[in-house]
Amino acid sequence: MVNKKLIYIVDDVQMQRELLADHLTANMPAYEIHCFSTGEECIAAVKVRPAEIIFLDYNLNSQVKDAMDGIEALQELKSIAPQTEVVMISGQDKIEVAVNTIKHGAFDYIVKGEGAFVRAEKVVFNIYRFHKLTATASRYKTLMILFGIGMLLMVILVIFLQNNGYIRNSPGWY
Amino acid sequence: MSDSNKLTDLSYLRSLTGNANDKMAKYIRMFTTGAPLSLQQIEMYSLNKDWDAVKQTAHALKPQAGYFGAKGTEELLKEIERMAGDKSELERMPAAIQNLKAQLDIIVAELEESLKEFDN
Structure with a gap:
């Protein structure tokens, strides 16, 4: 069985989270999608199984007044799973x-409304590309460090050989 | 009622759901049961002068109206959200809520009518 990457959707409005879940399920079959109505539920799930991406509503307390708001949930999620990318969703275009x-x-x-679902799909693709580029950059960085260490060892070896008379300080090295 | 006189327009929801009858019916039911409850909450919060709660509830309902093509209602909810958020022009709030109630009654009736098409 192929292990699918996880997307969590957190919104206290059922229609909002189900519309986004249906859209992503239909268009991004490589992802497994789970929905939560509060930030607290999502945080508990992330502690067990971190997601690659979380779509998080900015106003999470329109139904339950003492529920954690979006910014509080964002801070908590980034502290327990810094590698998880959080995408905020709100009806506010400020x-x-x-x-x-x-x-x-x-x-x-992402601002809620027409176009938000297509935009969410694009953001998932952007995150995928960002992670791929970050991994490539990290590989190049490691290669550059190894190359630097190799060059340094070569210089040390040449100095050692020169100091001990194995090679001369003149062209030809005979 | 002809389509041009309707408050709702299901074309966006159709494109979003791929015109799947079961999904259309699911979202219409969600709105027809949820929106009247949100309206009741707005009325109650307004009577209690809990303007932050009015703002939050109007804010949550606003995009849902938009998904059903009810642009006028979406604008009205935006106005209610603004008045409650800024705590300004509050004397206009009762009329705005009455207007919202009237529009939601029509929207729910239109959506319940369209359910017949999707339940078949």
């Missing part, structure tokens, strides 16, 4: 709200 969520570690911000 730029300061978007900036605030990015400051707190969100990968992106």
Whole structure:
């Protein structure tokens, strides 16, 4: 059985989370999708099985007044699973709200409404590409470090050979 | 009622669900049961002058109205959310809520009518 990557959707409005879940399930079969109505439920799930991506509603307390709000849930999620990318979703199109969520570690911000579902799909693709590029950059970094160490060892070896008379300080090295 | 006089337009929801009857019926039922409850909450919070709660509830209902093509209702909810959030023009709130109630009654009736098509 292929292990699918996980996406969690957190929204206190049932229609909102199910529409997004249905859309992503239909268009992104490589992902397994789970829905939660509160940030607290999602945090408990992440502790057991971290997701690759979490779509998190900004206003999580419209139904349950003392529920954790989106920013609190974002902070907690990033502290327990820093590798998980969190995408905030909100009905507010205010730029300061978007900036605030990015400051707190969100990968992106989506405004609810027409077009939000297609945008969510694009964000999943962007996260996939970002992770792939990060992994490639990390591999190149490791290669560069190994190359640097190799060069350093070569210089040390040449200095050692020179100091002990095995090679001369002149062209030809005979 | 002709389609042009309707408050709702299901074309966006159709495209979102791939025109699947079971999904259309599921989302219509969610709205026709959930929206009247949200309206009751808005009325109750407004009577208690709990403007933050009015704002939150209107905010949550707003995109749902949009998914059913009820653009006028979406705008009205945006206005209620703004008045409650800024705590301004609150004298207009009762009329706005009455207007919302009237629009939701029509929307729910239209959606229940369209359910017949998707339940077949």
